[in-house]
Amino acid sequence: MKKALDNAEEYNDPILYDQENESFRDDIPFLIKWANKTEGPIVDLACGTGRATIPLAEAGFEMIGVDINGNMLAEAQRKAAEHSITIQWEEQDCSDFHLPIRSRFIFTVGNSFQHFLTNEDQDMLLKSVCKHLESGGTFIFGTRFPGPGELLQPSTEEYWRSYVDRDTQQKVDVYTISEYDPIEQLQHYKTIRRMEDRETCTGITLRYTYPKEMERLLIKHGFKLVHVFQDWQETPLSEDAYQMVYVCEKVG
Known part of the structure; x- marks a missing residue:
């Protein structure tokens, strides 16, 4: 846990973080579209101040937000309370989180996948996600394209x-x-x-991960690639992409 927090200067001030990032909402309609295909609790990993968690809760979904940074979670909790929204907030390391539930939908957005800097970190994250997903459940995440x-x-x-x-x-x-x-x-x-x-x-x-490297990594951890887009508007991935958006399904 300490290692992840050592790389967290950008998140020490949650108010500043929101000023610079809260206006980005391109991923929300995409996430709601997939949330409508499932039922039960949805897990937002590396949820930060609840930029995506809160809108999905407002849309009527049962949400659990997990983040390692207590300051970010405190601001998320304050904002949720301000809007009278009930969300379960968990201060945990996303690469080794433990929840007493299994979900049919887990996501991590805001390019949070890039915070897992080593092969071991990426492996631990995907193992934890797989452990908490129901068979056939969906895992969605975005990460910058290494162009x-x-x-x-x-x-x-x-x-x-x-x-x-x-x-x-x-x-x-x-x-x-x-x-x-x-x-x-x-x-x-x-x-x-x-x-x-x-x-x-x-x-x-x-950390930057190349498409074929990512494909092999996900398959290794028991995921089937359903879609790979270059944005939240579902544009097919191309060589001039800025981002990669992965939709994966847990196999078995």
Whole structure:
């Protein structure tokens, strides 16, 4: 558990995380579509502040949110209570989580799969998912596509985006610096946020997995690939993709 938290600077401030990420909702209709095909509790792994968990609960599904970061879960719990939504929140390591249920639908979104940095981490995650899925159950996740444009970024500061901080009303200019390690398949990111009166810098490391590598990994752990898309609008995967969206079924 400690190792995962060591790579969690970007998640130390859940309010900041929400400001920069909560507007992304492309995956919600896709998840609801698949949730409508099943019944029983649905598990959101690496749920963070409940960006996907809460909308699905609002849509009437029984939700369990699992995350290793207590600060993120506390904000998720606050937001759910604010909307009078009941969700079971579990502070656990997603690579070795333990729930007293089996589910027919488990997902992890927000490119969370990339936080499992080693082969062992990926194996443990998929074993835990498989253990908690009913036979024939669905596992959905997204991860960035390891294309040249994503991996071969210059190791110099690049502008990403700007926004206005809700609390301070200051403009925040966000820049990134990335360095790819092709041996370990790890991208080391630094994110710089510049405001009128200060500057902050955080770091994170993400793992990239190639499509054929992913296919073999999933089959090894008892999954059948149902679909592979390059976005949440179900566009078939192509060589110029930015993301890979996997829909898998537990076999046996």
